Amino acid sequence: MTHFYSKEESLTRLKDLAPDQLQAFNDFNMAVFKDSMLTRKEKEIIAVAITHVTQCPYCIDYHTKNAKRVGATLEELSEAVFVTAAVEAGGAVTHSTHIHNAKDTEASNSLYERSNLKSLGQLVKFSKEAFRGYQAFSTAATKDGKLSGKFKEIIAVAVATATQCPYCIDVHTKNAEKLGATNEELAEAVMVSSALRAGGAYAHMRIMMASFTD
Secondary structure, three states, X not given: OOOOOOOOOOOOOHHHHOHHHHHHHHHHHHHHOOOOOOOHHHHHHHXXXXXXXXXXXXXXXXXXXXXXXXXXXXXXXXXXXXXXXXXXXXXXXXXXXXXXXXXXXXXXXXXXXXXXHHHHHXXXXXXXXHHHHHHHHHHHHHOOOOOOHHHHHHHHHHHHHHHOOHHHHHHHHHHHHHOOOOHHHHHHHHHHHHHHHHHHHHHHHHHHHHHHHO
């Protein structure tokens, strides 16, 4: 291989290499992307948002085309990916609270407590202008637009599970609930996240196979 990412690399050999696992993976994906409380279009929009967490170019290409095929617009996809960017930014911001705890000799031995978020004032104190910029960006990314604020918070919950940020999961779950998101909608969004986490590993197996035979 002269480069790692090529659409020419095929996954068809997996039918012979791991047929049972491939079939189970395909069945999993089919179940996840069925129309239900969230439509196929909504699920593909969420998928595109998650692919920008997993940073899998194959997945971005595949799910962008799927989303377009079921009626998603480029404006909708752009707004969804900005939700991803905002949640990723929020993960860094909220995890800054651990810096404060690390410097506090009296801090609890528990690393993840809701009360940690009280320490966000440290960022405001030492980087006020940048923090305000983050707040404005996060608000802009999740407000009503081509996608509703409710749906953007559902996307944010899915993204937060993909980034594995407990603070983000907590904040955006509460935001989504306030805007009327149901348990079923949130569960389906999280299953899209789960499928895309698996999908990134699946899609990258083409590199593994090419490297093995190189």
